[in-house]
Amino acid sequence: MAEYSVVLFQSAAHAxxxxxxxxxxxxxxxxxxxxxxxxxxxxxxxxxxxxxxxxVAEILTRCQVPIHxxxxx
Numbered sequence: 171m172a173e174y175s176v177v178l179f180q181s182a183a184h185a186x187x188x189x190x191x192x193x194x195x196x197x198x199x200x201x202x203x204x205x206x207x208x209x210x211x212x213x214x215x216x217x218x219x220x221x222x223x224x225x226v227a228e229i230l231t232r233c234q235v236p237i238h239x240x241x242x243x
Contacts, residue, residue, distance in 0.1 A: 185214040198219065199218045
């Protein structure tokens with residue numbers, strides 16, 4: 171069974187930009203509602219395979235996409 175992490179954002183615009191950037195980089199992601207136990211800021215989060223956490227963080231940093239954090243779920 172795969173383990174997942176999520177990227178949280180402070181705005182929907184950042185979430186949509188991150189989705190585009192990560193898809194272009196070939197990362198398998200899924201837009202999901204933000205788990206309420208993690209945040210109530212933005213209603214959108216991106217779920218991805220936890221094994222790709224370092225790659226996701228690196229891509230978003232390089233592309234200057236602001237994030238609220240990356241958390242395991």
